[in-house]
Amino acid sequence: MVGSAKRLRLGTRGSRLALVQSELVAARLRAGGVQVEMKTIVSDGDLRAPDTPIGEGIFVTALERALVAGEIDLAVHSAKDLPLEDYPQLVIAAYPERADARDALVTRHVVRSLDDLAVGAKVGTDSPRRAGFLRALRPNLDVIPLHGNVDTRLRRLDAGQADALVLAAAGLDRLGLGGRIAARLDAASMPPAPAQGALAVQARRDDHAVLQVLGALDDPAIRIAVVAERAVLKAMGGGCRAPVGAVAVTVGGGLALLVGAVTQDGRSRHVLRLAHGIDQPDSLARAVSAAAHELKSFVPLRARAVIDTRPEVDAAERAAIEREGFRVLHVPAIAIRPPDKESELSRIRAGIGKYDWVVVTSKRAVTALFDGMPAAPKSVRWAAVGAITAKALSERGISVDCVPGSAQGDAIPEAIAKLGSLEGRRVLLARADAASKALPEKLVEMGAVVDDVVAYRTVGGPEASRRILMEAMKDPDAEVIMFASGSAVRGIVELAGAKAGVARAMRAVTIGPKTSAVARELGFEVAGEAQSQDPEGLRTALRLVFDEEVERWVESQLLQPA
Incomplete structure (x- = not known):
């Protein structure tokens, strides 16, 4: 200064x-x-x-x-x-x-409203938002790109290059040109x-x-309204050129917000209203995020991309992630293979009736254990790590006796012990080759006789994943990388090689604390962690990363600097 x-x-x-x-x-x-x-x-x-x-x-x-x-x-x-x-x-x-937040219709001939424009009339605008809403409201108009400042566009209108323009009413009013406005467009029709x-x-x-x-x-009321409106853009993942509209007004202690989005061709359009208190920036941000989520479900705009490192992502899971507003870039960081000693697994299957408890740690372990196994004996009690594993057992006709509240394997011993002492009980663990030793060690400590059998092996991702990862890391919309195991974290670092720094620059979302620990150890910033160790938990954690980002943004923008 x-x-x-x-x-x-x-x-x-x-x-x-x-x-x-x-x-x-x-x-x-x-x-x-x-x-x-x-x-x-x-x-x-x-x-x-x-x-x-x-x-x-x-x-x-x-x-x-x-x-x-x-x-x-x-x-x-x-x-x-x-x-x-x-x-x-x-x-x-x-x-x-x-000034007036609305858009305004300016015409070459006397016209009272948008509806009065002739079929095929040329309407000029430089805004993707205005173009989309115009096409939605009047698909029989010819919406044309027309650029330049206000004076330039008015000269081009008067020269016959268009029959009408849509401009910001505020700019016209400030320039003393309010008299040229044929109609101020209702915000509910043209947000x-x-x-x-x-x-x-x-x-x-x-x-x-x-x-x-x-x-x-x-002006605090203007600041609150502007921040709320721009928070919609933040939550939508767009910028000031996105085909998204929002206008807010403060009334007493409340905020009334109208938001809308439209596709460029006008075929998909959605407008909604919400009301909220103005003294709660955190819940305001959540309300805006929810509104943005609803808009995206009706009007597909730019989708943030997430690199999903799981071995398989089926159509239902991909669709569920896409409904959250994300585009899936599937990069298998690990692959699943049968155990080296298939004969040992076959022997275990044949003698499974000798166990008091069978503990299965994943859906994949269920598949591996049951392939080739006759009906499970009624004498065996079953424990599952997580609801997904329990569901997989139920689909095999198994009545699951124990599913701990936490989907961490470490919670199994205490949960089983509540159903009876483990002293002298024979326990079969069916799980991955790279699984932690903490679970069997805890069971042994509690008196169990444990057979820890490899149901499947995790190996590095296929060679094709290296090329897919390199392309995914170039995607400008790729902001997050999702890990469902520590093996996947290590797999991505190996696949990325010298480019591992690019992967580490992305925010990581993990399946749980153990995977988070591996991710941090290997240099990733863990932005989100699933509270339930299942696909739904991962999706929720993914969504919360961006909801919390909007919340932080709103709080920073509402705070008047000093």
């Missing part, structure tokens, strides 16, 4: 609308006794060709760079243009005002872009004198 907070350099773009909006903020500052020097910054958006589509953050980046470099003290933005993630050095110091109509004032996070001055401009 130059001098003191009584003299500030305000950065603005050079378009007429940007200058008008910046002057609104400058006037507020001057009224408080602050000298304001306006500095025009040329953005990449200003330099683009007139017919070039707008990219993410195109009008913002140059101003942010100037702020970080210390060339200006504050920047004024249209809040809807801001990327969801700030420069770490910058912060939104104030949301000082908001506005999140934060549309709001101004955002950005400053350096460590410039406390400036933040103190700008804090006086902040």
Whole structure:
């Protein structure tokens, strides 16, 4: 900052609308006794060709760079243009005002509403959201791309390049062009872009004198509404160009939020409303995440990708993950093979009646044990690790006597002991070759006579997985890697080889504490851990990773900097 907070350099773009909006903020500052020097910054958006589509953050980046470099003290933005993630050095110091959030129809001829436009009328817009909702509302219109600032688009309309435009009502009003609006479009029919109509004032996070001055401009009700709207984008996994709309208003102690999403062709459209208290950012974030989940179930937008490292992912499990809003990149990190000593397993099957207890630790162990085995004797009692294993036994006609509350094998001995002493009891363990020794050791410690038999082997993933993994790690939407065993973690590191650092940069979601321990040991950040060691638990943990991310984002954005 130059001098003191009584003299500030305000950065603005050079378009007429940007200058008008910046002057609104400058006037507020001057009224408080602050000298304001306006500095025009040329953005990449200003330099683009007139017919070039707008990219993410195109009008913002140059101003942010100037702020970080210390060339200006504050920047004024249209809040809807801001990327969801700030420069770490910058912060939104104030949301000082908001005009009409709705979209507006501007026409070349006298028309009172969108419904009055003739069939085949050309309607220009540069917004994927507006284009999608226009096609949903009036599929018989010709929606065309039409770029440029407000004045440019109006000139092109008047020159006959389109019959109508859809623009932000706020921009037209601020430019004194409200008289050109034929109709202000109902938000329930055309949900506005999140934060549309709001101004955002950005400053350096460590410039406390400036933040103190700008804090006086902040309107808490506008901040809450804008953050709630932009949280929908965050939860949807989209940016400011996503075909998603949201508008919120605070009423007393509550927040009313309308959200909607649409596909580009307009064939899938969904709008919903929710109400929430404004003093609970954590539950607000969860409500927004739930709304986003509902929107994604109706309107498929960008899907985050998850690398699933399990040996097999059947169609039902893949569909369940996709319903959570994720695209599955299946990279088998391990493969399942029969035991080296198949004859030993055959002998165990034949003599299974001599055991008091048979403990099965996974669905795969059930399959391996029962293949080739006649009906199980009634005298044997069965224990299963986890509900999935218990279900697999039940499908084989087995009545399961013991399923501990925790799906960790270590919980089995205590659970069995509650049903009777283990002293002298013969126990068969059927499990993977790489399983921990903790379970049999605990059983022996409690007096059991244990046969620990290998039901199947886990080996490294197939060679094809190496190529699949390399492609998956290049996917820009791949953000999470999911592990159902420690063997899978080790398998991914081996498959990745010199590229293991790329895999480690992704957030890991694991099946439970033991897998998490292996993941951390091998350098992964464990972002989520299943509370139940089954596929549903993994999916829930995966979803919570992003729900909690939205919660943290909401809390950070609601906190007014000082």
